[in-house]
Amino acid sequence: MIQLQFEVHKIFYLHPGGWGQGDLRDIITLLDSVVTDFYAHLEVGQITHKPVFVVNSKNKNPPSDSPEILKLDKLNLIFLNTSDRLWSQYSYQFAHELCHHVIDADFYKTNDKFGWFEEVLCELASLFCIDKMSQTWQTNPPYTNWKDYSISLADYFKAIIEKPENIISKQFKVWLTENLELFYRDRYRRTENRIVALKLFPLFKHRPEFWTTIQYLKFIKVTASMNFDDFIEAWTELVPNKLRELLFEIKATLIYD
Numbered sequence: 001m002i003q004l005q006f007e008v009h010k011i012f013y014l015h016p017g018g019w020g021q022g023d024l025r026d027i028i029t030l031l032d033s034v035v036t037d038f039y040a041h042l043e044v045g046q047i048t049h050k051p052v053f054v055v056n057s058k059n060k061n062p063p064s065d066s067p068e069i070l071k072l073d074k075l076n077l078i079f080l081n082t083s084d085r086l087w088s089q090y091s092y093q094f095a096h097e098l099c100h101h102v103i104d105a106d107f108y109k110t111n112d113k114f115g116w117f118e119e120v121l122c123e124l125a126s127l128f129c130i131d132k133m134s135q136t137w138q139t140n141p142p143y144t145n146w147k148d149y150s151i152s153l154a155d156y157f158k159a160i161i162e163k164p165e166n167i168i169s170k171q172f173k174v175w176l177t178e179n180l181e182l183f184y185r186d187r188y189r190r191t192e193n194r195i196v197a198l199k200l201f202p203l204f205k206h207r208p209e210f211w212t213t214i215q216y217l218k219f220i221k222v223t224a225s226m227n228f229d230d231f232i233e234a235w236t237e238l239v240p241n242k243l244r245e246l247l248f249e250i251k252a253t254l255i256y257d
Helices: 024-039 087-103 114-138 148-159 170-185 190-206 208-219 228-238 241-256
Strands: 013-016 052-056 068-071 076-080
Touching: 024 087, 024 114, 024 228, 068 087, 076 087, 087 114, 087 148, 087 208, 114 148, 114 170, 114 228, 114 241, 148 170, 148 190, 170 190, 170 241, 190 208, 190 241, 208 228, 208 241, 228 241
Parallel strands: 013 052, 052 076
Antiparallel strands: 068 076
8 A cells, every 4th residue: 555655744654545535645745734833843954854655543453442653673653543634643642642753762672661752742742732623723724624633722722631530639740749650551541641631731831942952862871770860860961951941940840739
């Protein structure tokens, strides 16, 4: 089966099967838009040049009911669990997996103690991209007749951030400290990951240059004795001097707030 190359970001390809009533060119245009919006805040030259194939999760062997990224030696596979014209869902899922592609870490193979924080950042990428697209599409949608979809994107974003389970009854620092051991054991605590992502969201929304810092995570040498404070310190040491102020703000927001 022929893989369809993206129009703008040429190392991305769409596997054509399983998307229901979604027009394949529309899906490519949409996902291209997500890449453009996210990459606008990154050091693009530092992103892995491995080709990325986007596949409907129904075509995975065995089929899956959840989005994920599978990193292989020479390419990455992104599986999305959506179809038809659910553009908000496509965007949300793809932004998350795209963030994994950008971070390009192998924590899950070496020491996954802080894999949960990668998941937090990828959830944050979903929130960031949906929110940004809901605004840019008001005036500059991929197609002129998609302008009204900005409302759907905004509604999708609002529904996610207003979920009752996002509310915690304790000071954030206390709550995070109490949950760290659970995070260390399981990167896929989706509700808790979203709570942390929402804590970081204002920083990244108002100063998108924060996104460049995620490109240095993969260089951290995680050890079993590291705590979260140590992890942030190691990250801070790896970023260029001009970005260290941003890491201080992340640390202040998560650990000292």
